Amino acid sequence: SPFSPLLAIRGVTTMYGNITALRSVDLHVDPGEIVTLIGANGAGKSTLMMTIFGNPRAAEGQIVFDGHDITHRPTHEIARLSIAQSPEGRRIFSRMTVLENLQMGAAVIGNAHFEEDLERIFMLFPRIKERIAQRGGTLSGGEQQMLAIARALMSRPRLLLLDEPSLGLAPLVARHIFDAVADLNRRTGLTVLLVEQNAFHALRLAHRGYVMVNGEITMSGTGRELLDRPEIKAAYLEGG
Numbered sequence: 658s659p660f661s662p663l664l665a666i667r668g669v670t671t672m673y674g675n676i677t678a679l680r681s682v683d684l685h686v687d688p689g690e691i692v693t694l695i696g697a698n699g700a701g702k703s704t705l706m707m708t709i710f711g712n713p714r715a716a717e718g719q720i721v722f723d724g725h726d727i728t729h730r731p732t733h734e735i736a737r738l739s740i741a742q743s744p745e746g747r748r749i750f751s752r753m754t755v756l757e758n759l760q761m762g763a764a765v766i767g768n769a770h771f772e773e774d775l776e777r778i779f780m781l782f783p784r785i786k787e788r789i790a791q792r793g794g795t796l797s798g799g800e801q802q803m804l805a806i807a808r809a810l811m812s813r814p815r816l817l818l819l820d821e822p823s824l825g826l827a828p829l830v831a832r833h834i835f836d837a838v839a840d841l842n843r844r845t846g847l848t849v850l851l852v853e854q855n856a857f858h859a860l861r862l863a864h865r866g867y868v869m870v871n872g873e874i875t876m877s878g879t880g881r882e883l884l885d886r887p888e889i890k891a892a893y894l895e896g897g
């Protein structure tokens with residue numbers, strides 16, 4: 658139904674041995690939303706992204722995607738459920754060309770609309786078109802991030818998970834990436850869960866956001882509400 662979340666994380670706890678990385682996390686993403694999760698280094702943001710894919714597994718709680726309980730599904734099955742990830746550190750294939758990277762993304766689902774989707778990607782990121790025959794490893798950091806997102810889009814995801822897309826990028830380049838994500842969401846209704854340390858831009862483009870501290874969600878609200886909270890300004894927006 659249009660009233661149920663696309664992704665629901667309910668009471669999820671994740672452990673690394675006896676270290677509790679996530680503690681009873683509740684978070685949901687409705688269809689068409691951009692939801693941002695902010696938190697400092699080591700707060701558990703990447704662990705949440707990885708737990709969605711079942712690696713590591715949730716020790717407690719439940720993860721529901723599109724009405725299906727995926728908590729105990731194998732990782733490769735979850736990846737086929739139209740959840741695409743652009744992981745932290747933008748793991749593109751550096752020896753493959755840009756085109757080959759995009760083909761790898763398309764192969765996940767056997768995308769029959771490759772040419773059409775490629776044209777869309779060229780409109781979203783004209784730079785990708787200019788670099789299409791180059792090896793991934795020769796691209797700039799910003800271009801690699803564009804490629805990582807473009808590759809994820811090639812699998813026509815219903816949910817796009819972005820783990821720190823602005824990491825290591827110059828502010829203007831990061832801004833360009835965020836604008837592209839917002840544009841994509843506006844035009845196509847793509848649902849996005851965005852994890853960021855760069856709180857200002859990430860909350861500005863979000864419909865809603867969550868704050869994670871030491872593996873726990875400590876605050877949530879609309880992007881605007883969170884941006885206006887003095888404690889968020891003090892902790893995450895200084896100099897932003």
Ligand code: ATP
Binds near residue numbers: 673700854
């Ligand atoms: P960053 O922005 O640095 O990626 P994060 O918010 O994504 O931080 P996580 O990488 O999820 O945080 O880490 C959460 C906690 O779990 C940290 O205390 C981290 O040291 C710990 N941790 C992460 N991976 C492992 C692991 N494989 N084994 C043990 N502890 C881990």
